[in-house]
Amino acid sequence: MISSETAAKPHIKKRTIGTYATNKAGPVVIFVVGLHGNEPAGIVALKAVLDQLNILKPTFKGSLIGLAGNITALERKERFIDEDMNRNWDSYLAEVYPTHDALSKHAEDTERRALTKELTRIISGTKENVFLCDLHTTSSESVPFISINDTLRNREFVKNIPSPIILGLAEQIKGTLNGAFNDLGIASVLFESGQHDDLSSIENHEAFIWLILEQLGCIDPVEIPKFHKYREILGRLALDERKIYEVFFRHGIDTSDHFKMEPGFVNFQKVKKGTRLAHDKNGAIKAFKNGRLFMPLYQGKGDDGFFLIRGISPFWLKVSERLRKLKFDKYLHWLPGVRKDQSAPNTFIIDRKIALFYSLQIFHLMGYRKKEVKKGRLFVSRLPYDDETPSNEEIMKNFDYLTSRS
Numbered sequence: 001m002i003s004s005e006t007a008a009k010p011h012i013k014k015r016t017i018g019t020y021a022t023n024k025a026g027p028v029v030i031f032v033v034g035l036h037g038n039e040p041a042g043i044v045a046l047k048a049v050l051d052q053l054n055i056l057k058p059t060f061k062g063s064l065i066g067l068a069g070n071i072t073a074l075e076r077k078e079r080f081i082d083e084d085m086n087r088n089w090d091s092y093l094a095e096v097y098p099t100h101d102a103l104s105k106h107a108e109d110t111e112r113r114a115l116t117k118e119l120t121r122i123i124s125g126t127k128e129n130v131f132l133c134d135l136h137t138t139s140s141e142s143v144p145f146i147s148i149n150d151t152l153r154n155r156e157f158v159k160n161i162p163s164p165i166i167l168g169l170a171e172q173i174k175g176t177l178n179g180a181f182n183d184l185g186i187a188s189v190l191f192e193s194g195q196h197d198d199l200s201s202i203e204n205h206e207a208f209i210w211l212i213l214e215q216l217g218c219i220d221p222v223e224i225p226k227f228h229k230y231r232e233i234l235g236r237l238a239l240d241e242r243k244i245y246e247v248f249f250r251h252g253i254d255t256s257d258h259f260k261m262e263p264g265f266v267n268f269q270k271v272k273k274g275t276r277l278a279h280d281k282n283g284a285i286k287a288f289k290n291g292r293l294f295m296p297l298y299q300g301k302g303d304d305g306f307f308l309i310r311g312i313s314p315f316w317l318k319v320s321e322r323l324r325k326l327k328f329d330k331y332l333h334w335l336p337g338v339r340k341d342q343s344a345p346n347t348f349i350i351d352r353k354i355a356l357f358y359s360l361q362i363f364h365l366m367g368y369r370k371k372e373v374k375k376g377r378l379f380v381s382r383l384p385y386d387d388e389t390p391s392n393e394e395i396m397k398n399f400d401y402l403t404s405r406s
């Protein structure tokens with residue numbers, strides 16, 4: 001049985017943009033497109049892939065499901081109506097899921113509710129592994145990149161995609177769709193394909209969708225039209241030296257800062273310590289270390305001025321993978337100045353006056369990221385599902401847990 005459903009009209013009226021499935025068992029791969037209403041490239045790409053699948057009817061294991069993100073904003077071609085829909089997912093899920101019908105003040109709450117209902121309907125209706133990809137484009141020109149929360153499952157999920165992979169953005173940007181669904185146990189990645197209006201962003205999205213379907217075993221590479229070209233496209237646009245990068249600095253801003261980037265910088269550009277990157281009401285803002293500039297704010301509003309990132313060597317990635325598979329974090333509280341947080345799972349408290357200077361690096365290797373600093377103590381935590389995949393029943397229980405906690 002092959003079922004398909006594609007919206008023919010240019011306007012998005014339905015949450016489900018299209019599905020492709022056969023009776024062969026395999027993963028459920030969900031692509032969310034248009035979580036930001038000014039980013040239609042993902043929708044065009046997804047429809048193109050669905051059309052190709054319907055024409056070619058290849059051997060296909062599992063299912064592909066395309067869901068629209070912010071339908072109201074997509075119709076108005078605006079980034080959002082009241083608030084950024086790729087924020088506040090954690091608090092949203094804690095407060096309103098699943099059937100709370102209280103009228104919300106924000107258009108995005110209605111959208112989140114509808115999207116969450118659809119996602120949980122899919123998860124609860126299958127025993128297969130569910131994977132989530134959130135497709136975006138950027139305001140300024142950029143090579144395509146992947147952002148993941150640093151779990152071994154997520155690394156595995158995108159390991160064959162030739163685009164650069166950014167770790168640690170979730171530590172800086174709270175409440176993303178990816179972050180929240182990772183917490184619940186679903187392997188989830190974000191892909192940025194390039195600038196909003198650049199036609200190549202559509203092709204990059206198509207390449208990503210096909211390569212993910214191949215990576216997850218849904219389709220054999222010989223059945224993918226232009227498989228080698230897609231690999232070449234994303235490979236050609238990748239950076240030369242490292243494949244995996246980590247965010248080590250965020251310059252946060254608010255409107256009263258009068259922040260302005262200096263002209264001419266591009267995403268991933270190498271910058272040297274002392275380079276003047278931007279200015280605000282207090283004067284010049286310079287790079288405090290060598291690195292690469294990431295997501296400089298040139299257009300629109302936001303509270304992230306820019307980030308700095310650096311490549312991680314393949315050696316340390318291997319070390320970290322080995323230690324994490326061995327569950328080495330069981331012993332981390334033996335380090336001086338480190339203790340377990342008894343009130344929160346997968347969390348350690350580091351007393352920075354006592355702890356060794358390299359403690360944080362060890363925690364980073366083990367997938368732990370900074371959560372907060374309280375009274376000179378650093379709280380670090382990791383996602384609950386690093387290497388192990390929970391059952392869909394457990395994932396649904398996690399939704400209930402979040403609900404009951406509120």
Ligand SMILES: [Zn+2]
Nearest residue numbers: 036039136137
């Ligand atoms: Zn976006």
